[in-house]
Structures are given as structure tokens and as C-alpha cells.
Amino acid sequence: MKKKPWYMSKTIWAQVLAVLAALLLNLADVIPTAAVALTTGASVVNTVLRSITKEPLGK
Numbered sequence: 725m726k727k728k729p730w731y732m733s734k735t736i737w738a739q740v741l742a743v744l745a746a747l748l749l750n751l752a753d754v755i756p757t758a759a760v761a762l763t764t765g766a767s768v769v770n771t772v773l774r775s776i777t778k779e780p781l782g783k
Contacts, residue, residue, distance in 0.1 A: 746759060
């Protein structure tokens with residue numbers, strides 16, 4: 725099965741952007757640290773799920 729490079733995954737990039745946005749909003753005191761932890765946790769779970777989908781990521 726052909727593997728897609730990790731950097732071509734829109735899901736992974738969306739998760740990276742979500743974590744960065746949460747961190748920036750936390751630094752600006754817009755959202756609490758708990759929200760950053762929740763966003764980061766959800767991003768990790770989504771990235772793991774993406775890595776086990778029908779079109780696996782490769783190098």
C-alpha cells in the first residue's frame with residue numbers, strides 16, 4: 725500500500741495549528757492553561773488516529 729508522507733496530512737497540520745493557537749491564546753491570557761492541555765490532548769489523539777487510518781503515513 726502506498727504511504728503518504730506525514731507532511732502531506734491535512735489532519736496533522738490542523739492539529740499543529742490548533743496547538744499553536746491554544747498556546748498563543750494562553751500566553752496572551754485569553755484562555756486558561758486547562759484549555760491548552762485539553763486542546764493538546766485532543767490533537768495528540770487525532771494525530772494517533774490519523775496514523776492508523778486506511779492510508780498510512782510514511783517517511
